[in-house]
Amino acid sequence: MYYPQEIVDQVTEANDIVDVIGTNVALTRRGSNYVGLCPFHSEKTPSFSVNRNMQIFKCFGCGKAGSVITFLCDYENLTFQEAVKELADRAGIKLPEEDEESAQARAEKSIREKLLEVNKEAATHYFKELRGERGRIAMSYLSNRGLTRETINSFGLGFAPSGSGLYEQLKENGCSDDILRESGLFSFSEKGVYERFRDRVIFPIMDMRGKVIAFGGRTMKKDEKIPKYLNSPETKAFIKGRNLYGYNIAKHTKAGYILLCEGYMDTIALHQAGFDNAVASLGTALTPDQAALIRRITDQVVITYDQDGAGRNAALRAIPILKDKGIMTKIVEMTPYKDPDEFIKNLGADEYRKRVEEAKESFFFETESLHNGIDETNVEQKTKFDHEIARKIAKIDDELERANYINAVSVKYGIDKKALERAVNKYGVEEDDLRLAQKTRERAREQQKNAIKPEDGQLIVEKLLVSMLANEKGFMEAAGKVLVPDDISDETCRRLYEMIFNLVTEGKAIEPAKIVNRFDGAEKQAFTAEILEPSLYRDKYGEDELKAAFKDIVLRIVSDSLDRRMALAAAGNDAQTLMELAARKNNPEEVLQILEGSL
Helix, strand or coil: CCCCHHHHHHHHHHCCHHHHHHCCCCCEEECCEEEECCCCCCCCCCCEEEECCCCEEEECCCCCEECHHHHHHHHCCCCHHHHHHHHHHHHCCCCCCHHHCCHHHHHCCCHHHHHHHHHHHHHHHHHHHHCCHHHHHHHHHHHHCCCCHHHHHHCCCEEECCCCCHHHHHHHCCCCHHHHHHHCCEEEECCEEEECCCCEEEEEEECCCCCEEEEEEEECCCCCCCCCEEECCCECCECHHHCCECHHHHCCCCCCCEEEECCHHHHHHHHHCCCCCEEECCCCCCCHHHHHHHHHHCCEEEECCCCCHHHHHHHHHHHHHHHHCCCEEEECCCCCCCCHHHHHHHHHHHHHHHHHHCCEEHHHHHHHHHHCCCCCCCHHHHHHHHHHHHHHHHCCCCHHHHHHHHHHHHHHHCCCHHHHHHHHHHHHHHHHHHHHHHHHHHHHHHHHHHCCCHHHHHHHHHHHHHHHHHHCCCHHHHHHCCCCHHHCCCHHHHHHHHHHHHHHHCCCCCCHHHHHHCCCCHHHHHHHHHHHCCHHHHCCCCHHHHHHHHHHHHHHHHHHHHHHHHHHHHHCCCHHHHHHHHHHHCCCHHHHHHHHHHC
16 A cells, blocks of 8 residues: 555654664664664674664664664565554554555555465464364363463464365455465365365464464374374465564563474463463474574574484584574473473473573583494594584684683593694684685675775765765755756765755755655665765764865766766767866866855
8 A cells, every 4th residue: 555755754753763673673872873783684793773863773784774664674574565554553643544545556465465364364264263163172182282271362273174164255255266376275176175274273373573474284183194284385475484483472572582492382382381482493494594583582592492313403403503693502401301392291381491591502512412422432433523522612713712612621521631722723723714715705705896986986975975965064055056966976866965955945854764765665775874874974084074075075076077068068069068068177166165155
């Protein structure tokens, strides 16, 4: 649905960017700005800045920037319209009603939005079936698994009986077969349409905003011929590797860490036991995207996978993925029980909490996994193990942490400390060489990417100009006397120049967030926010250098503009115009005098 600009501006004004971002990112006040670890890339030193006065954010690490609407679009993967609606709901602003949309606008709704509507209706259908006559066996099954009615309702659990009538219901409500086929809820064949989930307890899978994006179904039958769990296929609304079960609840946790589980029941059992920080990776190995989701909440994870071989291997695969995102990892020991659900049923939440507090550091979990099966009397095996340990320690950057691990490992595995130190140093040199080579390659790529061509230099100058005009009082009045919009070569900078000029001329305030929202697409909004952020030039020029830098920039832009116009005149054999332009180019003092008289 299209929202008029005045509605977008109203919604933006009603939502303080620090408050909105602060619910998702830990921010600390630093001067006039708020800073924190960027939620869009891994970092150890905060480079993410939020400016309350300007109502924009900017990451000086990855370059993400924009308004409060841009943030929600990027952070929660929303469309522009969805972000506006969420912020409007947050501020209690009533948006134009759905029925005010034209038939054409309704027909043009994205496939993703239609799938979300189908999933919402399906979740409601399954929810009712569980609580009806046909759901009695499924409800009994869940109760026998130890789930309370409150927990069942909280997670929206449902039941899909055979031939539940979901297809007919959705068709009656106007859903097309194309969308129903896309939803993954049905199988279409010459014999008819079949529901994917039949005789299964249903676990709705929700995104971070609590919208149903897919389903998991668990059979209650002990039949090895059919899969125990059946999940929705990937759709335009659901990509397994980019979502986590329970994340919509866990993102609000105050626990300070995330409990990473394998499945639905473990997650639900932990939440019911008071651990609101549990999530599961939806039946797939942990992915970098899922680790990035966790990093938005915390930098600490406690893995609580099954205690069997498959669970241990999954934990070993997850550790480096989490580490790569800057996440510290520990692993819970739950023997003699297999998983959190079974453990809590037998020993209770308090005992599980103790196990979490005693969780093993990922380093020692990895070393113990390496040590399993090693014959200590076999010199070759022991030596190979000792070298593997040395290589692992050598990869640790912090010198004190490395020393502590050398001390601990030498005692734990009976390795001569001096010999271990020498081996660590040896592998450390190799590791440093690898890091140096990697940094050299990255620096070369960055230099190549950022190599300033003549036209790029012009763009940089135009960005500096517009940034100064937006933030320095009196600069726009001075520039307006010697520059016209056509003197600006870059389209976005030219449009910004015109906007700022009009606002100053009309005596209106320059509100960066509103300006950013007038550009379409995250890329252009980030580009605009970057230009409007005063650090673009204040990091480059001191207070006493600003006016001189501004005059130099204006002179450069005037000169570049004259060069372009002279080239056109020469191409058109317009000798008179060419001579007039050349005379102006050779007399920059006139422009300089106007600027000095205006500042």
